[in-house]
Amino acid sequence: MNQNVFIELINPFKDKVFRLAKRLLTSTEEAEDATQEVIVKLWNKKENLDSYNSIEALAMTMTKNYCLDQLKSKRAGNLQIVHNNYTDREPQLDKKLEDSNSLEWVEKIISQLPEQLQILIQLRDVEQYEFDEIAKIVNMNETAIRVALSRARKKIRESMINTHSYGIQ
Incomplete structure (x- = not known):
């Protein structure tokens, strides 16, 4: 070659x-x-x-x-671990600040997850890999990946709701 x-x-x-x-x-x-x-x-x-x-x-x-x-x-x-691939489309300043703040919270929450969950979120939600491809990469079965991602997303969602409801995490 x-x-x-x-x-x-x-x-x-x-x-x-x-x-x-x-x-x-x-x-x-x-x-x-x-x-x-x-x-x-x-x-x-x-x-x-x-x-x-x-x-x-x-x-x-x-x-x-x-x-x-x-x-x-x-x-x-x-x-x-921090994710910096975020780009915006020039919204209003207050929306930019809110989005930036939310992204920082999501990054913080993700960084507190175990490494395996961080990898799964990166591969599925950021890189958009299919479950069969992820299974090959991380050597897990697809069902375990789906369950782990569901739990990780639920943790992120709950933490974000708490953050927005109370102002602190």
Whole structure:
């Protein structure tokens, strides 16, 4: 496989790899390093990539594993997980502030969830992966994923309702 074919193969999902790494590692620089590391690992496996059903699922699994390894090795650094892919369409200033505040609360709530739930939310709700693809990436069955996502969304919803009802969490 030549370099051009390889680039065409990974281009459709390299941004997803970066966003998952960014979700888990917070730092843009660390996410870029993780993305590069995964692409290098894929390059080193380029002769065997045809044997995989989904190269994208392989890349996402590699990204998840690499990032979790990084987090484990830097656990003492007390890294937090933040999602920064939010863009608005220039609403009114008060709406912008309210949206920003709500997003910050959702990010805070998500960051308090276990890593596995954070990964599931990122893959399903942000990256829009199908359940069968997520199952391959995280090595869980689809029913367990649906249940975990339902519980995580319920926690987020309840926490947001409490925040908006009482002004504090």
